[in-house]
Amino acid sequence: MTKRILLYATLAIGAFVSVFPYLLVLLTAFKTQAQLSSTAPWLPGLPPTLANLAELLGGDFPRFVLNTAVMTALLTAGQLVFTTFAAYAFARLRFRGRDVLFWLFVATMMVPSAVTMIPLFLIMRELDLVNTWYGLLAPYVLGTPYGIFLMRQFFRTLPAGLEEAARIDGAGPLTILLRVLLPLCRPALGTLAIITVIASWNSFLWPLIITSGDDTKVITVAIATLKDGIGVDYHLMMAGSLIALVPMLAVFVFFQKYIVRSVVLTGLK
Amino acid sequence: MTGRVPNTRGDGTVVTPLNARRRGGWHAYLFVAPSLFGVVAFLLLPMLIVLVLSLFHWELLSAPEFAGLDNYRRLADDGQTWHSLWVTFVYVLLCVPLQTVLALGLALLLNQRIKGIRLYRSLFVVPWMATPIVLALIWNWIFDPRDGAINSALALVGITGPDWLSDPAWALPAVALVSVWQYTGYTMLFFLAGLQGIPKELYDAAATDGATPAQRFWRVTLPLLNPTMFFVMVTNLIGAFQIFDTVYAMTDGGPGRSTEVLNFRIFQTAFKEFDFGYAATLSTLLFAVILAVTLAQVRFFARRTTYDLS
Numbered sequence: 001m002t003k004r005i006l007l008y009a010t011l012a013i014g015a016f017v018s019v020f021p022y023l024l025v026l027l028t029a030f031k032t033q034a035q036l037s038s039t040a041p042w043l044p045g046l047p048p049t050l051a052n053l054a055e056l057l058g059g060d061f062p063r064f065v066l067n068t069a070v071m072t073a074l075l076t077a078g079q080l081v082f083t084t085f086a087a088y089a090f091a092r093l094r095f096r097g098r099d100v101l102f103w104l105f106v107a108t109m110m111v112p113s114a115v116t117m118i119p120l121f122l123i124m125r126e127l128d129l130v131n132t133w134y135g136l137l138a139p140y141v142l143g144t145p146y147g148i149f150l151m152r153q154f155f156r157t158l159p160a161g162l163e164e165a166a167r168i169d170g171a172g173p174l175t176i177l178l179r180v181l182l183p184l185c186r187p188a189l190g191t192l193a194i195i196t197v198i199a200s201w202n203s204f205l206w207p208l209i210i211t212s213g214d215d216t217k218v219i220t221v222a223i224a225t226l227k228d229g230i231g232v233d234y235h236l237m238m239a240g241s242l243i244a245l246v247p248m249l250a251v252f253v254f255f256q257k258y259i260v261r262s263v264v265l266t267g268l269k
Numbered sequence: 270m271t272g273r274v275p276n277t278r279g280d281g282t283v284v285t286p287l288n289a290r291r292r293g294g295w296h297a298y299l300f301v302a303p304s305l306f307g308v309v310a311f312l313l314l315p316m317l318i319v320l321v322l323s324l325f326h327w328e329l330l331s332a333p334e335f336a337g338l339d340n341y342r343r344l345a346d347d348g349q350t351w352h353s354l355w356v357t358f359v360y361v362l363l364c365v366p367l368q369t370v371l372a373l374g375l376a377l378l379l380n381q382r383i384k385g386i387r388l389y390r391s392l393f394v395v396p397w398m399a400t401p402i403v404l405a406l407i408w409n410w411i412f413d414p415r416d417g418a419i420n421s422a423l424a425l426v427g428i429t430g431p432d433w434l435s436d437p438a439w440a441l442p443a444v445a446l447v448s449v450w451q452y453t454g455y456t457m458l459f460f461l462a463g464l465q466g467i468p469k470e471l472y473d474a475a476a477t478d479g480a481t482p483a484q485r486f487w488r489v490t491l492p493l494l495n496p497t498m499f500f501v502m503v504t505n506l507i508g509a510f511q512i513f514d515t516v517y518a519m520t521d522g523g524p525g526r527s528t529e530v531l532n533f534r535i536f537q538t539a540f541k542e543f544d545f546g547y548a549a550t551l552s553t554l555l556f557a558v559i560l561a562v563t564l565a566q567v568r569f570f571a572r573r574t575t576y577d578l579s
Contacts, residue, residue: 007378007383008383010378011378011379011389014375014393015389015392015393017450018392018393018394018395018396018450018454019392019395020418021396021399021404021407021408021411021450022395022396022399022407024407024410024411025399025403025407040416041407041410041411041418042418082303082304082307083304085300085301085303085304086300086301086303086304086305088300089296089297089298089300089301090301093296093297093300094297095294095297095298098297101301101305104308104313105304105308106503106563107316107560108308108312108313108316109504109507110507110556110559110560110563111316111319111552111555111556112511112513112532112535112552112555112556113511114513114532114535114536114539114540114552115319115535115539115545115548115549115552116312116315116316116318116319116552117315118315118539118545119314119315119318119319119322120311120315122318123310123311123314123315138307138310138311139307139311139312140307141307142303142304142306142307142308143303143304143307145308145312146504148304149500149503149504150459150500150504153496153497153499153500154462154463154466154496154497156496157463157466157493157496157497158466172296173296173297173300174296187461187462187465187466188462190462191458191459191461191462194458195455195458198397198398202398202400202401204401204402219400220400220402223400223402223403224402234406237402237403237406238403240400240403241399241400241403244400245395245398245399245400248398249391249395249398252391252394252398253387253391256387256390256391257387
C-alpha cells in the first residue's frame with residue numbers, strides 16, 4: 001500500500017513539474033496586454049479574455065495551422081513508409097556495403113545543421129525549389145537517418161530466425177516485412193509516428209529558410225513572427241502556442257495506444 | 270532463457286547471419302534506395318560541401334577563396350573555441366546522464382498496469398511537444414531571480430536562490446535543467462517501446478529461479494534493452510553536443526561566455542560575423558568530437574552481448 005502511494009506521489013510530482021511551465025502558457029494565453037504586466041505569471045488574469053485566441057483564429061492563423069497539418073501529414077506518411085523499408089534492409093537483410101552505408105546515414109546526424117542549411121539551401125536554389133512545397137518537404141519525406149536508426153534498432157530486438165518459417169513457405173522479403181515483422185513492431189511504429197508528427201509540427205529552421213510567402217508558412221514561423229513585431233506580444237505568442245499544442249496532444253493520445261502489446265503483459269512490479 | 274547463443278551484439282548487429290544470407294541482394298538495395306537518394310542529396314552532399322568549405326575563406330559577400338589549412342591553424346590558437354568545447358562537455362555531462370536515468374526510471378514506472386497510465390504518459394511528454402521558442406520565454410520567467418517561480422518557492426523554505434541565468438556559475442546548470450525537463454519524457458518513449466518488446470516469460474522464469482526485483486532489472490531488463498539503450502545514448506549525445514535553441518533563446522551565450530556552447534559559437538561565426546569558412550571549420554571540429562564519442566559507444570555496446578530468445 002505504501003508502495004502504491006509512493007508510486008502515485010512520484011508520478012504526480014513528475015507530472016506537475018512536466019506541465020507547470022505549460023500552465024503558464026495556458027494562463028498567459030487568456031490575459032490581456034494590461035493583465036500581462038499587472039499579474040504574476042502564475043496567477044490567472046481576471047476576467048480571462050478570449051481576445052487573443054479570437055484575434056489569431058480570426059486572422060491568417062488557421063491557414064498556417066492547415067499548412068502545418070499538410071506538411072506534417074505528408075512527412076509522417078513518407079517517413080513511416082521509407083524509413084521502415086530502409087531500416088528493415090539495414091537490420092535484417094544482408095547486402096554488400098550495408099554497415100558502411102548505415103553508418104554513413106548516422107554520420108549525417110553528427111554535423112550541426114545550422115551550417116549545412118546553407119549548402120542545402122543552395123542545392124534547393126539550383127533545383128529551383130525555393131519557396132515551394134517540394135523544397136519544404138524534400139529533405140525529410142524520404143525518411144530521416146534518425147527514424148531509420150530507431151527502426152533498425154527495434155527490428156534487431158526481434159529474435160533472429162523469425163523469418164525462417166515464412167521463408168521456407170516461399171515468402172519474399174516484402175511479404176516477410178509486412179506479414180511477419182511489422183505486426184510485431186507496433187510499439188516502434190507508434191513511437192516513430194509520434195516523434196515524426198511532433199518533430200514536423202515543431203520544425204522551425206528549415207521552413208524559415210526555405211519558405212517566405214503565406215502559402216507555405218507554418219505555425220512555428222508564424223509564432224516567431226509575432227515576436228519580431230514592435231515589442232513582444234507574449235500573450236499572442238502564448239495563445240498561438242496553445243493552439244499549436246492541442247492537436248499534438250490529440251495525436252499523441254491516438255498513437256500511444258500502439259505503444260502497448262496487443263496481449264497485456266506487465267511483469268514489472 | 271533457452272540456449273545462451275550469443276547471436277547479436279549489444280548494438281544489435283547480427284553476428285551469425287543465418288537469417289539473411291540468401292535473401293537480400295538486389296531486394297535490399299531496392300528497400301534502401303528512396304532513403305539513400307534523400308540522404309545523399311539533402312544530407313550527405315551539404316555535409317561534404319561544409320567539409321570542403323572549411324578549407325576556404327568565405328565571407329558571404331566575397332567569392333570563396335581557397336585557404337588550405339588556414340582555418341585549422343586559426344582553430345589551434347582559438348582559445349574561445351576551446352572554451353566553447355569545454356562548456357559543451359560540461360553541459361553534456363550535466364544533462365545526458367540525468368536525463369537517461371530519469372527516463373528509464375519513468376519508463377519502468379509507466380510500464381505497469383496502473384490507473385490513469387495514459388494520462389501520465391501524455392503529461393510527461395508535454396514538455397517535448399510544446400513550441401520550443403515559447404518555452405524558453407516561460408523558463409526565463411520561472412528562473413527570474415526576484416519573483417520567478419523557483420526562487421519564490423525556495424524563499425518559502427528560507428533559501429535565497431541564486432540569480433540563475435545572470436549568474437555565470439548557475440546559467441549553464443539552468444540551461445541543462447531545461448533540457449532535462451524537455452527531453453526526459455521524450456526519451457522515456459523509447460524505453461517504453463523497448464520494454465514492451467521484452468517477453469514476459471523471461472520475468473516469469475527469473476521469478477521462478479528466485480531472482481529479486483533488482484536482479485531481474487540488471488540481468489533481464491537492462492541487457493534486453495541494449496538495442497534501445499544504444500539508440501538512446503547515441504542520439505541523445507549527438508543532440509546534446511549540438512545544443513543550440515535553448516541557449517539562443519534563454520541566455521544568448523552569456524553571462525560572459527559561460528553558456529557559449531560550440532554550436533552557438535558556430536552560429537555566431539556564421540550569421541553574426543559572416544565568416545562561413547571558419548564556421549565550417551568549427552562544424553568539422555564538432556563533427557569530429559561527436560564521431561569520436563559515437564565510435565566509443567559503438568565499441569562499448571559491441572562488447573555486451575544479448576542472447577537469442579527464439
